[in-house]
Amino acid sequence: MSALQAVRGTHDHLPETRRAHRRVAEAAHRVTALYGFQEMATPIFEFTEVFQRTLGETSDVVTKEMYTFHDKGGEQITLRPEGTAGVVRAFVANGLQQALPQRLFYQGPMFRYERPQKGRLRQFHQVGVELLGVATPLADAEVIACAAAFLRDLGVAGDTTLEINTLGDAESRANYRDALVAYLRQYAHRLSDDSRERLERNPLRVLDSKDENDQAVVADAPSFLDYLNADSRAFFDGVCAHLAAMGLDYVMNPRLVRGLDYYCHTAFEFTTTILGAQGTVLAGGRYDGLVEQMGGSAVSGVGWAAGIERLAALIGDPEAPPRPVMMVPLGEEAERHALPLAERLRAAGHVVEMTYTGNLKKRLKRADRSNARAAVILGEDELAAGRATVRDLDTGQQDAVALDAVADALGQG
Template sequence: MSEKIQAIRGMHDILPDHAPRWQHVESVLRRVMGAYGYQEIRLPVVEKTELFKRSIGEVTDIVEKEMYTFADRNGDSLTLRPEGTAGCLRACLEHGLLHNQTQRLWYLGQMFRHERPQKGRYRQFHQLGVEAYGMAGPDIDAELILLCRRLWRELGIADKLELQINSLGTTAERLAYRAKLVAYFRMHVEALDEDSRRRLETNPLRILDSKNPALKPIIAGAPLLTDELDTSSREHFDSLRRQLDAAGVAYVVNPRLVRGLDYYSRTVFEWLTESLGAQGTVCAGGRYDGLIEQLGGKDSTAVGFALGMERLIDLLDDPGRFDRAALPQAYLIAVGELAEARAPLLAERLRDTLPGLRLQLNCGGGSFKSQFKRADRSGAEVALILGDDEARDQTLGVKSLRREEGQQTLSENEAIAFLHSLI
C-alpha cells in the first residue's frame, strides 16, 4: 500500500464539521462591511515578488525569511501573498480606482508565510483586510476602529479584546527618531539578543516589539517616538483620541507599539487578547500614506487593518453551536421501489415549499435499519419515513431522533407545517 500523503505542516484543512463556524463569522463580516459602505475586492494569491519587496521592505523578516517565492516557467519571480495590502493597492492603481476618488474596500482570503507553526500561527492562514484610500483626516482612522468594535460586539467577543493605539509620525519624524534609537541601543548592544542586534542595523523600531522578557528594562528606557512628532502629527493623533473618547471606545496609548512593516505612518493600532496565549494580536493596522507613491501612484493617503480569522474564531464562545446549527434538520428515508422513486420528488417539493429547511435525502439504498442509523449519524432532528404505503397515500412517517417521542403519520401538507416549525 502506498504511503498516505499528508498536508504540508502549518497548512490545515477546514473540515465540514468546523466549516459552519467560519461561515457564521464570514456572514457577520460581510454584514458589518456593508453597514459601513465598504465594497469587496477579490485579489490573486500570487503576485510579482517585487511588489512585496517595494511595499513591505527588503530588510523585514517577511521578505528575508518568510515569503514563499519561486520562479515560474518564464523566469519571473513570483510570491504567494504574505499579506493583502500591497496586492489591494496594486489592483487599485492598475485599474484606476484611485483617480480623483476615494475607496473603501475589503477582502478575505488565504495568506502564506514560512513560519514555525504553532497555535494561532500558521503557514497558510486567513485574513480579513480592510483598506480606505484618499481620506487624510483622523475621522477615517476612527471609523475603522469603530468598525472593529462593531465586529467584536456582533461576534460576542468584545470583552476579550483591548485596543492599543500609537502614532509613528511621518517618515521624516521616524528617521530623526531612528537615529536617536540606534544611538541608545548601541550603548546597550552587549545586552541585546541576536535578533535585536540584527534589527539594529535594518529595522531598529522592531526592537521595541521584542517579546524577549530580558530586554524589557532596556526597551523601557529607550527614547519615545512621540517626543519627535511635529504639530501636525500631534494634532492628528489628538483628534483621533477625541473621536474615540466621544464614541466611548476604551483604549490604551502604547508608545512602544510599532508595526512590522515599513510602510506604516502616523496612526497604528492593535486589538489584543489574553485568551490565546502567546499569539495575542487579533487585529492590527494603521496609516500607510506613503505607500501609494512608493508603488508608482500619485501621492495620496491610505489606512487599513487586517485581522486573523483563525484567531478570531478561536475567541468565539462555544463555536460548536454554529457547527450544530448547520446540521440537517430532517433526513428522508425511503424504503421500497415506489418510495424510492417518489422520495427525490418529495424532497424537492419540501425544499421548494420551505426554502430554509435543511433536508438530507438518503441515497445509496439500504435497509430501513441502516437508513435509520444514517439519519441518526447525520445529526438531523427528525427522520421522515417514506415507505410504499406512505407513497401511495401521500403521507409521511415522522420520528424524532433527539427526543423520546413516538412516531406519527402525517399527510404531506401536515408534514410541511410540522417541518416549518423546525426552521
C-alpha cells in the same frame, strides 16, 4: 512523511472548522458593509516585486517568509503574504484613485514560510479593510471603530484589548530614529544579539524586545512622543479624541511598532491573552505613501487585517448545522416517490437528506445519528393511502399526512 498528510503549516478545513471560519468571515463582511466597505478580491499571487517594493527589502516577511517561485514563463511570482500590497496594486492599476474615497473589504488565504505554532500557519486566512483617500484622523478612528464593531459582533470584544500608538510622519520618525540609534549605540554592549541586529535593521524593534537586559536599556531610551512634530502630534490627538467620543476604550502602547515599512501615524492592534504567544488578533494602521510607492499618486490609506484562524479559536464552538428531515422510502415503489417529494420539501426550504439502504429500523437509526428532526416514511401502507408518515424524532409523535401537505406538516424546522 506520508503523501497523504497536508504540507507543513497547512490544514484541511473539515465542515466544523469551515463553519467557524465562515462565521468569522461573514461577520466581517456584514459589519464592514455597515461602514460602506465593499468586497473586492485580488489574485493570491503577484509578481514578487509587488511585495518587495511595499513591504520593504529588510522586513522579515520579505527576507525570509515569502513563498517565491519562478513560473513556467520565467516570471518571479510570490504567494501573497498579506493583503494590503495587492489591494493597493489593484487600486492603482484600475484607476480607483479617480473615485475617492475607496472603502474596500477583502478576505482570503495568505502565505508565509514560517515555523508553525498555534495560531500561526503557513497558509492562513485574513479578512481586512482598506480606506483609501482620506488624510484626516477621522478615517483612522472610523476604521478602528469598524474593527471594534466586528469583534463585538463576534462576541470576543471582552477578550481583547485595543492598543494604539503613533509612528508619526516620516520627519518625526526619522528624527526619533536618529535619536534612538544614538542612544542605543552607547549601550550596544549590553544589548542582546537579537537587538544589536535590530539596531542595524529596524531600531524601533529594540523597544519591543522581550529580553530583560534589553528592557533595562530601553527603559531610559528617548520617548517617541518627544520627537513628534506638531502635525503628527495633532493628528494623533485627533484620533484619540474621536475614539474617546465614540466611547472606545484603548490603551496607549508606545512600544507598538510595525515590521512593515509603509506604516506611519496611527498603529493599532487588538490583542488577547488567551491565545498564547500569538496574541494579536487584528492589527492595522495608516500607510500614507504606499500608493505613491506603488506608482500611483499621493493617496493616503488606513486599514486593518484580522486572522481568521485566531478569531475562530476565540469564538468557541460554532453553531450546529441545521437539522435535516430524513427521507425513509421502503421498497422500490416508495423510492420512486421519495426523490420528487424530497425536491418539493427542499423547494419549501427544508433541509432534506435520504436514507438509501436498510429496513425501517436501520433507517430510523441513521436518521437519529444524522441528528434529523423528523423522518418522512414512505412505505406500502402510506403509498396505498397517498400519504406519508411524518415522525417527529424528538417526541416520537407521528401522523399520516397527504403528500401535498408534508412540507407544511414539517413546520419551520
